[in-house]
Amino acid sequence: MSSTSTSVLRADQIWLDGQLVKWDEGQVHVMTHALHYGLGVFEGIRAYRTHDGRLAVFRLREHIQRLFDSAHICMLKMPFTEDQLVDACLDLLRKQKDLFANGAYLRPVAFMGDGAMGLGAVNPTRVAVTAWDWGAYLGDKGVREGIRAKVSSFTRMHVNVNMVRGKISGQYVNSILAKREAVLAGYDEAILLDISGFVAEASGENIFMVNKKGVIKTPPLSSPILDGITRDTVLKMLRDSGRVVDEVTFTRDALYICNEIFLTGTAAEITPVREVDNRSVGAGKPGPIGTFVQETYFRTVRGMEPRYAEWLTYV
Known part of the structure; x- marks a missing residue:
């Protein structure tokens, strides 16, 4: 070893x-x-x-x-x-x-x-x-109970500056600065806005929210976000379950008053957000839709969802 x-x-x-x-x-x-x-x-x-x-x-x-x-x-x-x-x-x-x-x-x-x-x-x-062997990127406790996030003072770069379809090494300095700012301020993760003030993504994850009417939203690919493979996975899982997901822009205060937020990414997997800018998200704990996504995701990656078996390549 x-x-x-x-x-x-x-x-x-x-x-x-x-x-x-x-x-x-x-x-x-x-x-x-x-x-x-x-x-x-x-x-x-x-x-x-x-x-x-x-x-x-x-x-x-x-x-x-x-x-x-x-x-x-x-x-x-x-x-x-x-x-x-x-x-x-x-x-x-x-x-x-x-x-x-x-x-x-x-x-x-x-x-x-x-x-x-x-x-x-x-x-x-x-x-x-x-x-x-990299465990839960935002911590096992964060996966179970949710994390605290801060809207960053750093802006996600414009689509004509940041080649958003590329996972490019140098572009991650923007994320590093945002992440460090958040952690030094006592938070677990940063949420970055685009140049127009709409929610883009976290420092290394895509973001989903569920508003008080139960509508699931995530920023569209026309925003300065990575076309996340876990994001795509979650979209399919939600839509296969009969749920509607709107790929639309929304503001930071929509996060303050929504019922649920969860982050998606290969490293972070499915991590709920329980607080944004010192404001509790919903009940301040993982919600039912995020929990459904998390449970379905972990069943899938462990080979327990036959309908998604094609996503697994066995070693």
Whole structure:
């Protein structure tokens, strides 16, 4: 069993540029272009232990497709195919199959490597896949009881500034600043507004709310938000259950007076929000719709929902 200095369980190997190397050998040069200018793309993918003891990756193909879309947006030429990256993720987990008893978090990343410097440089693209055991991103208690959120003083970047269909490394500085501000102020997460003052998303999650009439709302893809794969999963689950979801813009004070809020994302999974800007959300605890989504989601990733079986790739 291997662990980092913070005792996080992680793989013994890294898939780097087409081959498996020891974890400590997964290194890049200090002159790597992406380190200086942020030109890289990445994904977060979870693998879960299913109810029958197998290991399954959730929506693997969709994540890899988005990785390639992000690279295309950034004009990063990928030296591998989608199939090769899918296989890389699975190969890495197969090598560590007995290590991740509780599942694993996969991080494929592609970035401009070292060579020429300057904003106009075009260097070969490096690609890596790492894996570690990452628990509930916003904490087990947060998943159970809900978190406290703060509307950030930082604004989500405009759609002509932030390439919103890309999961691009450098763009996450905006999220880092918002997250740090929220945590230093005593909150668990930040909620960012767009330049018009409408709710966009959290620092690393999409957002859903349920108003007092029971209407479920989430910002539309015309907003400066990531086209989240967990967001898409939740939309399908809700609509398959007969519920209507409006993809519309709404204001921060709509959050203050709604009945439920929950966040969605690969890392955060389904996390309820019990308070925004010191205002209790509904009864101040997870609500029925968010609880339904959370329970259905966890049943799905553990292979207990046959109608969504196609979303699981078994290792």
